[in-house]
Amino acid sequence: MMLAANRHVIYGLKRFEGKLSMSTAGIIAAVNRAKKSRPNPRVDILKSATAVFRMLPPNFAHKIAIKSLQYGLVPKLPGIDDPILAIRLWDIDFPNPIGISAGFDKNAEVVDGLCDLGFGFSEIGTVTPSPQAGNPKPNLFRLSEDKALINRLGFPSEGVAVFIKNLEKRRNDPTGVVGINVGINTGTDDPTGDIEYCLKNLARFASYITINVSCPNTPGLCAWQAGDKLAEMVECAKLTLAQLSGVSTPPLLVKIGPELDEKGLAAVADVALTVGIDGLIACNTTGARPATLKSTNAREVGGLSGPPIRQQAAKTLSNLYELTGGRVPLIGCGGISTADDAYARIRAGASLLQLYTALIYGGPRLVSEIKNGLVARLRADGYTKLSDAVGKHSR
Secondary structure, X not given: OOXXXXXXXXXXXXXHHOOOOOOHHHHHHHHHHHHHHOOOXXXXXXXXXXXXXXXXXXXXXXXXXXXXXXXXXXXXXXXXXXXXXXXXXXXXXXXXXXXEOXXXXXXXXXXXXXXXXXXXXXXXXXXXXXXXXXXXXXXXXXXXXXXXXXXXXXXXXXXXXXXXXXHHOOXXXXXXXXXXXXXXXXXXXXXXXXXXXXXXXXXXXXXXXXXXXXXXXXXXXXXXXXXXXXXXXXXXXXXXXXXXXXXXXXXXXXXXXOOXXXXXXXXXXXXXXXHHOOEEEEOOOEOOOOOOOOOHHHHOOOEEEOHHHHHHHHHHHHHHHHHHOOOOOEEEEOOOOOHHHHHHHHHOOEEEEEEOHHHHHHOOHHHHHHHHHHHHHHHHOOOOOHHHXXXXXXX
């Protein structure tokens, strides 16, 4: 019933499925025909579109999603966030704690479109200094039975120069909270130099900047999570930001992986407290494969995301909160797909949250559903503001 409303989109996309390409004009025309031919006004076009996208190869579906947001083809979700969801961190006001994680908008193409979906902030990238194609396709796999995803994209990026051009032509005033996730080029002989280059060129656009040292698909990158190497990276980054003239210094965050043991997490916490990391994101995808996975795609190499990593991601965040004594703001990421997940992560120590994989299965309305659920849970527990609930479960 829902798919009938989008039969023109299905037909149009399937014609191009083999080539994995479609003109922008063709995309726009297909979606517009779907809107005009919709037989039932009660049909939820966002749910229909989500179902359609899951019929397509993952890389192609992502491309169409970007184009749809870029050209305003996704309906703007109405409503003003309940004030109870607002939180202030790093002198930044977040209207709500739900953000989209790095990996979706890799080249800063749809920042405004993401704001229209109700996110309190967006993290764009990962961007690398020079353009690179990433790993050969196929490099993205759905695990439908597990509502999960495996990617071995390897930081595909059009590079800093294109990233800047896209940010400069945003259609709205850059008032939204936008984090920029930066990484290193594959095979680089100067990782800290790569990060320095990104910071020098992108700091002026960023509400905050995240250094990605935990992508399992970039050889040698995860080694930078070790205490001494992480300290070296952070010290270099902080010096670079401090030397910029005419630019407000954005907060510096680091994104870590879920596979760090107790000693590794303690080292990260120590660097955060002594060298000065403004925030930590816990956590990235994992190369581990839980025994509970059902999909045949579970054998694919790459970083696993979604509900199967929920438990480990939550444990990593909770441990970091304890190790830092709640003095370093944390962003919870990994396996969050319901309001219950979101609330549990906040009570474990997260001040902000990030989604990505859950949107593939739940669609854009998931953002509103989680926000509404958070409001209900906060009020039921007697809280008047989100920040009061942060870390309560850990204390």
